[in-house]
Amino acid sequence: MGLATPPIAICTRCKTPISNAILINDRCGKRFDGVRCNGVYRSALNYADWKKCAACAGSGLHAKKRCEECQGTGWQYIGDGTAR
Numbered sequence: 037m038g039l040a041t042p043p044i045a046i047c048t049r050c051k052t053p054i055s056n057a058i059l060i061n062d063r064c065g066k067r068f069d070g071v072r073c074n075g076v077y078r079s080a081l082n083y084a085d086w087k088k089c090a091a092c093a094g095s096g097l098h099a100k101k102r103c104e105e106c107q108g109t110g111w112q113y114i115g116d117g118t119a120r
Contacts, residue, residue, distance in 0.1 A: 038089075038092065038094050038095045038096030038097070038103075038106075038108070038109060038110020038111075039055060039096070039109050039110055039111060042080075042083060042085075042086035042109075042111045043055045043080065043086070043109055043111060043113075044057055044060070044079065044080065044081055045057070045059065045060045045077040045078060045079050045080055046077065046078060046080045046113050046115075047064040047066065047073060047075035047076070047077055047078075048064075048075040048076050048077075048078050049064065049073050049074055049075025049076075050064060050066050050068070050073045050075055051113060052064060052066045052073070052075075052077075052107060053080075053106075053107060053109050053111065053113060054077055055109075059077050060077050060078070060079050061076060061077065061078070062076065062077055063075070063076055063077075064076065064077060080113060080115060082115065084115075085113060085114060085115030085116075086111045086112065086113060086114065086115075087111070087112055087114050088110060088111060088112075089103060089105050089106035089109075089110050089111060089112050090105075090112075091103055091104075091105035091106065092105065092106060092110060094110040094111070095110055096108040096109060096110040
């Protein structure tokens, strides 16, 4: 479930990570209580901006369920919040 390499973009608002380059600069598709997020996926290609998720040890699973800390990617964004 976890990714071998870090995601390549992240939502500027809800911090949802993605690995599909086609979605960079598009509006985030995540919904919260039926309302779509207002953020935009921005490139986050700097490897130093990511770390393996400590909660799931990079597996994307925690207690046999999708890890909520990394949203199942196995990575956590630790950049300065200026994903481009």
